[in-house]
Amino acid sequence: MSTITVDGPRRFIGRLRVPGDKSISHRALMIAALGHRPCRIRGLSDGDDVVHTRRAVQALGAQVENIEPGEVTVTGGLSGARESIYLGNSGTGIRLLAGMVANRDFVTTLDGDSSVRRRPMDRIIVPLSAMGASILGSGAGGSLAPLTIEGRALRGIEYTLPVASAQVKGAVLLAALRAGGPTTVHEPVPTRTHTEEMLAAAGVRVESDNGSVTVWPGEVVPPHTLRVPGDPSQAAFWLVGACLTAGSDLTVESVYLGRARAGFLDVLRRMGADIAVDSSSGDIRARYRELRATRVAAGELPGCIDEIPILAVAAAMAEGVTVVEGIAELRVKETDRVAAIAEMLAALGRQCRIDGDTLEITGGGGSSARKPRKPGRWIVDSRGDHRMAMAAAIAGAVGAGSVTVEGFEATTTSYPGFARDLSRSTGWTP
Numbered sequence: 001m002s003t004i005t006v007d008g009p010r011r012f013i014g015r016l017r018v019p020g021d022k023s024i025s026h027r028a029l030m031i032a033a034l035g036h037r038p039c040r041i042r043g044l045s046d047g048d049d050v051v052h053t054r055r056a057v058q059a060l061g062a063q064v065e066n067i068e069p070g071e072v073t074v075t076g077g078l079s080g081a082r083e084s085i086y087l088g089n090s091g092t093g094i095r096l097l098a099g100m101v102a103n104r105d106f107v108t109t110l111d112g113d114s115s116v117r118r119r120p121m122d123r124i125i126v127p128l129s130a131m132g133a134s135i136l137g138s139g140a141g142g143s144l145a146p147l148t149i150e151g152r153a154l155r156g157i158e159y160t161l162p163v164a165s166a167q168v169k170g171a172v173l174l175a176a177l178r179a180g181g182p183t184t185v186h187e188p189v190p191t192r193t194h195t196e197e198m199l200a201a202a203g204v205r206v207e208s209d210n211g212s213v214t215v216w217p218g219e220v221v222p223p224h225t226l227r228v229p230g231d232p233s234q235a236a237f238w239l240v241g242a243c244l245t246a247g248s249d250l251t252v253e254s255v256y257l258g259r260a261r262a263g264f265l266d267v268l269r270r271m272g273a274d275i276a277v278d279s280s281s282g283d284i285r286a287r288y289r290e291l292r293a294t295r296v297a298a299g300e301l302p303g304c305i306d307e308i309p310i311l312a313v314a315a316a317m318a319e320g321v322t323v324v325e326g327i328a329e330l331r332v333k334e335t336d337r338v339a340a341i342a343e344m345l346a347a348l349g350r351q352c353r354i355d356g357d358t359l360e361i362t363g364g365g366g367s368s369a370r371k372p373r374k375p376g377r378w379i380v381d382s383r384g385d386h387r388m389a390m391a392a393a394i395a396g397a398v399g400a401g402s403v404t405v406e407g408f409e410a411t412t413t414s415y416p417g418f419a420r421d422l423s424r425s426t427g428w429t430p
């Protein structure tokens with residue numbers, strides 16, 4: 001297990017580029033693998049999750065050639081994998097791939113690490129089975145990974161998502177590509193739109209209308225080049241760091257700003273943050289300003305679901321009590337993030353309260369921050385969750401004292417260069 005200690009407060013200064021967006025990277029590899037002509041992908045995430053998806057499409061028969069770091073050429077064509085496919089820590093990888101292979105004429109077994117094996121798979125098994133898929137899960141009720149999927153001819157369905165999940169929507173829409181008729185997914189709350197947008201860009205007939213998306217079966221013709229923009233979920237760590245320490249002025253370059261991904265910026269702005277977005281370049285600049293508490297409504301959560309750990313750090317440093325509603329989905333992420341956030345805040349000497357599906361975080365900012373506070377030496381366990389590890393490291397950089405992050409190696413899931421970028425932006429040395 002690797003450990004780092006980050007001491008603060010540290011100013012966040014300069015310009016950074018974060019890894020390619022993880023959600024888009026997974027889909028780029030899959031959509032390219034479904035085509036039959038070479039597709040160059042630029043700016044692919046270098047995180048382990050995406051490496052696993054790359055290996056998965058290779059195991060299924062696609063060819064992937066390295067061009068340079070972050071750049072590959074994929075030539076599609078799926079013939080089936082000889083062995084079980086291991087997706088590591090990636091819930092997105094396993095769920096999207098399940099949809100992608102459910103309509104093929106081969107059998108695929110998909111598996112992951114102990115975290116993935118605990119995550120609910122019934123949310124994809126139910127709609128895919130309604131399409132006629134044959135999926136054999138593990139565990140009581142057969143709703144856990146590993147999943148064995150016997151490819152079948154599928155039928156189109158109309159499905160209303162019981163939980164707001166872009167992974168479930170994506171799995172169903174990928175399965176729909178070879179169904180007997182159109183498939184419509186209704187979304188009570190909008191989630192990230194990458195699958196439908198990227199399928200449309202690959203020549204598939206897609207219609208999105210007022211919370212519903214319909215995909216018609218058809219050939220996937222990937223574009224010659226797919227460019228993956230910077231990951232807003234990774235940018236959030238640096239931007240929150242800059243918001244919280246006096247003298248900071250940091251820009252993250254070329255960040256994806258599309259729908260249902262930039263919700264954390266709205267939350268930070270409501271907290272009073274000094275954030276400027278250049279919508280043509282995707283550059284986001286953050287400068288220090290004292291933050292105040294806010295309320296995050298349940299309907300906002302899908303738009304900032306992965307940013308709640310770092311927003312919790314912001315809330316802990318703001319003035320007043322921040323309330324986050326509708327947190328149930330956080331319990332089924334890479335770890336139970338509700339418990340992990342509560343544990344992190346307690347380890348940092350901060351207060352929070354969980355009341356059903358509502359999280360309340362009492363900030364130590366404003367007038368209470370001006371009371372002398374003894375610099376602490378805090379220890380936070382990542383629980384093997386990349387976003388918890390990075391949030392805790394930023395907590396170390398913005399507070400007085402130091403934070404030791406145990407299980408820091410989890411950051412390789414999505415951001416292998418996180419420690420390097422912490423050094424670049426704050427001057428921290430390991």
Ligand code: S3P
Pocket residue numbers: 022023024092164165166167168170192305306329
């Ligand atoms: C993702 C969707 C979200 C998000 C995850 C990536 C995607 O998960 O938390 O990191 O790429 O579709 P859910 O679909 O479970 O909400």
